[in-house]
Amino acid sequence: MDFQLSEDHITTQKWVHEFAEKEIRPVAAQYDETEEFPWPVIKKAAEIGLYSLEFYMESVAQDPTGLVLPIAMEETCWGCAGIALGIFGTGLPLSALAYSGTPDQIMKWAPQMFGTPNEPRVASLCVTEPNAGSDVSALRTSARRDGDEWVLNGQKIFATNGGQAKVHIVVATVDPNLGHRGQAAFIVGPDTPGLRPGKKEKKLGIRASDTSEILLEECRVPLDNVVGGPEKLEAKMEKARSSSTKQSAALKAFEMTRPSVAAQAVGIARAAFEFATQYAKERNTFGRPIIEHEGVAFKLADMAMEIDAARLLTYRAAWLARNGTFEHAEGSMSKLKAGETAVWVTEQAVQILGGYGYIKDFPVEKWYRDAKIYTIFEGTSEIQRIVISRALARN
């Protein structure tokens, strides 16, 4: 047991932090205001290799501790969570592909998800529908086989990167009788007719991130575009018909990415905490810096402690995702703790700035708005509690 980060980790941390400080922070308010997609920042991230398939295939995949990705996520979100989702949003469809895709599929599609440093691209994972959010088994989007093609029909909502992506991974129902076990993920390549972005959402926070509706109307993709390949799908369906099997692949991907999501939340919390601490040292009331009033000082102490607790749970979950399994829903624990911590810490940071916390001259109000998404997406806090308590009931 060793709580030290390795040399490599520290190098990654510094590298990403520098990028966040120089390229993300200075433009965060602007993208928050305009709700534009931060292509110029993504391009810069691609140029230095932070936004690249290599980063995932080399730095992340070859890291035996599993910590590289959470470390990079925390630093990026320290800069701006909205922009960070532009940079790391592709990681979600990538892991859905990498988790159950065939080697050929990964070779073919992963590079297309990222594009090139000169012409970066992003990808999107489309699961949620108007009537299927927490309950992913209720998906209505259908995949019908027609000769050597799949035909997709349905409506997806809230897809991160949805309106910008060239590659969409769409989860759809092949056999409605089997619930989530009758679902499969489909790769929809660039400019496929029948897939088009619908409404782009206006949001409370992470406004640099594109959240869009995706409409599928007789969208045809080749038979081979089912993630895992058609043979595996057949076998899976057969098995599902005869017995009860485990979770769908899409859900598995969610489970494994939870520590990364947790790390993002930690990044926002830390940004707000650092800012509030500095402010509390400089702002005077009643003849002394407010950090010398216990009412403020104790808040800062709790914030520091909560952030550390969240990060430790995150590191543990990330390590387990690589080196073991989640026996006690450790992934969900990290996401739940970090999401709730981010909301609480950013709210306290606004409070510590007083009136200045409420105006846009300071970044704290934005972090507060950004943080709330972390108790909602990638499994709401309630869903994490369900996962954790079910693990308790099972063990």
Next chain:
Amino acid sequence: MDRDFGLTEDQREILAAVREFVREKAAPAAPGYEEKHELPRDLFRRLGEMGLAGIPYDERYGGAGQPFLTYLTVLEEVASGFFSLALTLSVHHLSASGLHRFGSDSLKEKYLPRLCSGEWLGAYALSEASSGSDAASLRTRADRSGDGSSYRLTGSKRFITHGGEAEYYLVMARTGGEGPSGISAFVIERGWEGFDFGKLEEKMGWHASPMRELLFEGCQVPAENLVGDEGEGFTIALAGLDSGRLGIAACSTGLAQAAFDAAVAFARERSQFGKPIIEFQGLQFMLADMATQIEAARRLYREVGRLRDAGGDYSQAASMAKLFASDTAMRVTTDAVQVHGGYGYMQEYPVERYMREAKALQIVEGTNQIQRMVIGRRLASS
């Protein structure tokens, strides 16, 4: 549960009229004003016509001569439909209350009728860039002229709600030495020479409640416009805040109620896993807690309102009401977003706005730390 339990027939009648106005006029207009970042001046004027811009003030000055409690219940009702409009009413009241209680007859005759009718709008200016919680350290100067006929104001006031919009400003400035006893209160009109405004502040919420800096560069104020005596300004400011805090408690309760109503409606409509999400205990208990806290906040601010109407010492209790109700508004609005899941995060639904609005309630008219100081100090000294 009868929300209006304990109110008189009179109060119920007034509330019924207010409810109709809120339902028909104010609530539907709220999103538009918020989006345009515009003060709902026409709706405020309408409140004035309904006799609601000076509810607890003397009929002699155009007020309605009603108990303070009536005013508070009206605020709650308005806040539940159009939060910023309730704030407008609350700040307007705050600005007039110092004059009403401490001003000379002639000053009251001059300004109160216009304020009570809603023809004029008021603002209250205590905070400065480097003095908020520690308001007694304010630096705006008011120097008396040699012949004693006027004062010259120099300095600036930050975070002033209605700055640039109001015609009437109650301004606290320093006429004497350091500390609270060197502060005096003045009535200043928009348009006077040497009185200008900074840029419109960009905030997280309260968009229909414009806020600007007040800039005084040798603004000449007639001595008659001094409210109370020289050196009495801080007392006047704090007395206003005692009432104001109850107002903020009522606004907080209304806002929390709006968020709660939206959350319950959503939770009944929305089904996941084959049943309405309100049937999941995890969610239902959250809603039960929200309901309980709102009702407690309502009971608390109303009871303190009664204490005030009965002439009791209500300052500590007003701090309790403000602290509890604004914390409740924060928690309830945040949970209302949570109940809405992904939809709660979208501007298409109102709850994300409620959450942004709630946060400032824990900051204005004394941060919630300052409320705890007010409550705690009494405990330490008695």
